[in-house]
Amino acid sequence: MDISGAGIVGTFFHAPTREKLEVLENVLIRVDGAGTITDIHPAGDSMRTLVEAELGDRLYRLPDGHYGLPGLVDLHIHAPQYPQLGLALDEPLEVWLQKYTFPLEARYADLDFARERYAVLVSDLLATGTTTALYFATQHEAATKLLADICIEKGQRALVGKVVMDDPAACPENYRDESAETAVAETRAVIEHISNHLDNGAGRVLPVITPRFIPSCTDEALEGLGALAEECGCHVQTHCSESDWAHGHVLERYGKTDAAALDAFGLLTRKSVLAHSNFLTDEDMDRLASRGAAVAHCALSNIYFANSVFPLWHALEKGVHVGLGTDISGGPSASMFQAVRVTVQSSRMLAEGTDPSLPANERGRPNSAIDLITAFHLATAGGGIALDLPIGLIAPGYRFDALAIDTTAHTGAIRLFGETDPNAIFQKLIYGATRPNIAKVWVDGLDRTP
Structure with a gap:
């Protein structure tokens, strides 16, 4: 059942700030026709009976044993890599x-190949609770447009970017942009x-400028994308200081960190999301905080590729916006x-250390x-803050992106066992x-359960 222009009764959990859980027990949530929460009425509220009567059969009640959560916000997905998940x-x-x-x-130059895999990906992510996805597509213009079309068709909130990778010294001949000018x-x-897009009037799907990372881009491409970001005000996404190799590449090339280099190219804005960022310095964190840029913390993929654990709590204490990402694949x-x-888990490993040969106070x-x-706050409200979108909370003025x-x-x-x-x-x-x-997935109050 759609909840837009209707209401829902049930118990919901959300985390408005870190370390703070709010239990909205047996509340009535009313949602307008555009999918925005207008008001919330707890049990015993004098207005609730009137609202229930007004909504009539447009009131959905969560069944016994069902609980509501805000939809999950994934800040880092490589959409074309889904077929190699786990490889x-x-x-x-x-x-x-x-x-x-x-x-x-x-292979995503083949639109039939792309269509089949992107359709499965978007449906699977909705089914696992991801109501908002920040996607890297591929270098192909047509396939990137196709991914956006599929997100619009299936109703997922998404930000979709054509990947820019034009440096012939770093990118395969059969998979790179012809030139910086072409890439932009x-x-x-x-x-x-x-x-x-005629079917995207609600703006549920947004474009995002996407240099893959500095090692794959020429200076001309980065400069052009920075100018485009200033012109259009779009979101920006890229990788930043992910591994020893990637971090070292930028230091050697520019004599400065990824964050400083991205800032110099005009790619560090309030709408920028930097994936990984494990090797940020304190100065880098101050720079991100001052720009309002965010980090997509990808704890699982960092275990495999980042050579370190991101100092999450330190970044939060420094005022950096942080959300979470799966980093498929x-x-x-x-x-x-x-x-x-x-x-x-990874934060506890960083806090307690991993080498048992060291004394506990040095580990x-x-x-x-x-x-x-x-962590739940970062996966919901934190993602909304990172993207500067009204999502991730069950509160008036926020979009009703939610799960049952x-x-x-x-x-x-x-298993609750009572x-x-x-x-x-x-x-x-x-x-x-x-x-x-x-059991249920809503985006803008619309039932998007696959």
Whole structure:
């Protein structure tokens, strides 16, 4: 059932700030025709009876054993890499890209090949609770437009970018932009396609300027994309200081860090999302905070390719906006629930250390651990803040992007055993939810359950 222009009754959980969980117990949420939450009425509210009567049969009630969550926001997805999810993860990043990833992405020049795989990806992500996705597409203009079309058709909130990679010294001959000028022109064409799409009047799908990362781009391309970002005000996404190799490449090339170089090219704005960013210096973090740029923290893929653990709590304390990403397929899971779990786990590994031969007081980085509520906040409201969009909370003025989690699903992994404490139920939802537990998915109040 669509909730736009209607209402829903049930118990919802959200995290407005880190370390703060709010339980909205047995509330009535009213949503306008555009999918925005207008008002919320708790049990006992004097207005609730009137609102229920006004809504009549346009009021949906969550069944017993079902709980509501904000939709999950995935800030880093390589859409074309979905077919290789879980493959070749024993290679270093630079080998993984050249040997496996670039050859796969090159195949998306074939639109039939692209259509089949992109359609499966978007449906699968909706089914696993990802209501908003920030996508790297490929170097191909036509296939990138196709991905945007599929997101519009299936109703997922998405930001879609044509990948720019024009440096002949770093990119395969059969998979790179012809020139910096062509790369910028095709990026502009994708922006215009999405912005002017007849079925995208609500602006649910947005364009995003996407230099793959500095090692794959010429200075001319980076300069052109920076100028385009200033002109159109679009979002920007790229990789930043992901690994020893990538971080070292930029230091050697420019004598400055990724963050400083991106800033110099005009690619560090309030709408910029930098994937990974493991090797940010304190000066880099101050720079991101001052620009309002965000980090897409990809805890799972960092284990495989980043050579380090991102100092998440330190970045938050420095005022950097942070959300979470799966990094399909560098991360071998498409689930944002898994991203939340691994975010907690990796922070504890950083805090406590991993080398048992060291004394306990030398083994880790103190005060680095985060709790489950903070990780959940980053996967929902944190993603909304990073993108500067009103998503990730169950509150008036926010879009009704939401999930209904069924704790009674026999094929799911949640077992409450009669548990009634809301905080305990929340923990079981986040640590236990699998695809069969996700009973409903709404985007802008529209039922997008696959």
